[in-house]
Amino acid sequence: MPFPAWVATAAKIFVTVAWVIVTFAGLFVLTDRLDTVDRIEHGRQNDLHDPEIDYMNIIKEEHVVSDGATANDETDADETDDNDEKTAKTSKKRVTFDKDTKPATETVRRPREPPTQSHFWVLQMDNQLCGMVGLVQYTETQYDRRPRVTPGWKKMGQLFCGRYGLTVPHVFEFDPYQNPRVVAEAHAPHTASLQRLAVKQEFQGCGLSTLLMNRALAWAHQQGLTHVYAVTNEMQSTAATILKDRHQFVRVKKERTGWFGQHEITWVCSVEEWYVKNANPNDTLFKDTDPTSS
Structure with missing residues (x-):
């Protein structure tokens, strides 16, 4: 039994659309995984390489x-x-x-002399690590400590020239240590940034993020900080919701960082306004402590 002519056309259209969807899905998953690994390595080799140096004024x-x-x-x-x-x-x-x-x-x-208004907290439950948060104040611009990766098109050009014994032209040259990437700008006086807010998966949903945030912002108030900034990306929508709905953070700007929905949102919190709304005189988190204590 012969099929109508439109069946072949419909099948071609279906296969084409299916391949486009699968290709974009695979590309999205690959990009998402690469971005995740890159962000983990960014933390491990920068401020989390040694928290005592970046956060504890050592x-x-x-x-x-x-x-x-x-x-x-x-x-x-x-x-x-x-x-x-x-x-x-x-x-x-x-x-x-x-x-x-x-x-x-x-x-x-x-x-460190003079010390910065930075600190780092680790939350444990039954001697098991379950959460952390950091508050950092930079006095100078911070650059990525990792060498930059050679762009793919330059690497291919270098391989092509090497394969055929050609001199590598200037356009394909690349110095990984030249023009390092800026990861954080210096803070203005009485300001700091909230970083590395994380709660272990099995402890999420128990209010531990609020406990960590309350401790960090209460400490910021004790140190005389007026504004605390935070940055979230497309993978941290839950953290963005917590900042906005529970701790009075206001969105300052949103920047696009990639072609597949990658972005960064900068938030700011007025420490005094947060303290007026959330302070509990009977809670030890809000009692004034020595500036160097946790």
């Missing part, structure tokens, strides 16, 4: 431990009668030694 320096200094330390320790004091002195020094390539070094920790 400066760490590596010092080479010479044999003479080590011998003097041992002599001083032998002359000390108080065993507890001796233990305290030795516990402050973390020495690493590689007999083949590296000399013995120690990490010296000292407070």
